[in-house]
Amino acid sequence: MRPSAILESALYVTDLAAAERFYREVLGLEQIARAEDRHVFFQCGRGVLLLFNAEATRQQPEPGAKLPVPPHGTAGQGHLCFSATADEIERWKAHLTEGGVAVEADFHWPAKPGQAKGGRSIYFRDPSGNSLEFAEPKIWGL
Amino acid sequence: MRPSAILESALYVTDLAAAERFYREVLGLEQIARAEDRHVFFQCGRGVLLLFNAEATRQQPEPGAKLPVPPHGTAGQGHLCFSATADEIERWKAHLTEGGVAVEADFHWPAKPGQAKGGRSIYFRDPSGNSLEFAEPKIWGL
Numbered sequence: 199m200r201p202s203a204i205l206e207s208a209l210y211v212t213d214l215a216a217a218e219r220f221y222r223e224v225l226g227l228e229q230i231a232r233a234e235d236r237h238v239f240f241q242c243g244r245g246v247l248l249l250f251n252a253e254a255t256r257q258q259p260e261p262g263a264k265l266p267v268p269p270h271g272t273a274g275q276g277h278l279c280f281s282a283t284a285d286e287i288e289r290w291k292a293h294l295t296e297g298g299v300a301v302e303a304d305f306h307w308p309a310k311p312g313q314a315k316g317g318r319s320i321y322f323r324d325p326s327g328n329s330l331e332f333a334e335p336k337i338w339g340l
Numbered sequence: 341m342r343p344s345a346i347l348e349s350a351l352y353v354t355d356l357a358a359a360e361r362f363y364r365e366v367l368g369l370e371q372i373a374r375a376e377d378r379h380v381f382f383q384c385g386r387g388v389l390l391l392f393n394a395e396a397t398r399q400q401p402e403p404g405a406k407l408p409v410p411p412h413g414t415a416g417q418g419h420l421c422f423s424a425t426a427d428e429i430e431r432w433k434a435h436l437t438e439g440g441v442a443v444e445a446d447f448h449w450p451a452k453p454g455q456a457k458g459g460r461s462i463y464f465r466d467p468s469g470n471s472l473e474f475a476e477p478k479i480w481g482l
Contacts, residue, residue: 202423204422205422205477208419266447277397329411
């Protein structure tokens, strides 16, 4: 047995309202849920991006809760990378820069066997300081 | 513009060797990279799961580095969910239990419109305490 795919990826944010605006308006993701002060969820392709307020998710579920989701929650700067083509990365860089979002790094990875050129990655931060990336799937041979 | 997919999802672990064994041997994921004391990476479908030692990834890249990956790193219990069918979840539960991994929660979500029954989720922990889940994609209408 082997997991076939990642369904949910999570980041923790310190300001849910700012995160909601950033992921929806700057990144254009489709928002699918919001629970006041606890979380904002977005669909992304066949996966879901979960943005949590760790102060809320660290709470133990109530005894006898019907949906006893176990506690979790981190502090610090997480990381997540979105898939993008070379053309899209170029356009994302312009879009982020125009929106006042600094592109913190921009480089090509070493070429893998059979590749003329390695894939490109650009890095930027969400309002909570999480390290976000757009990268070509070929950096992983995908 | 809208990101088409999540390419990389990250968790932070306190013991890379224990994490490597767990994700490879208990979950059966395909390991694609290991950098001593910094990270272990696994392929999962069309995505990549990154397990990091935050003490290493919080370091600033060297000035002039060719691959200036920005620092990141969290402390605490993160969350990630793998996609699984109802049959697979049943088998994962047996597999985890046989391997001495406690299933911390096991429930069905409320049915969405058009569903006879909501999707099932099971939750367990990796050796660093991250909250892992197997869930049916239909919990998100996927």
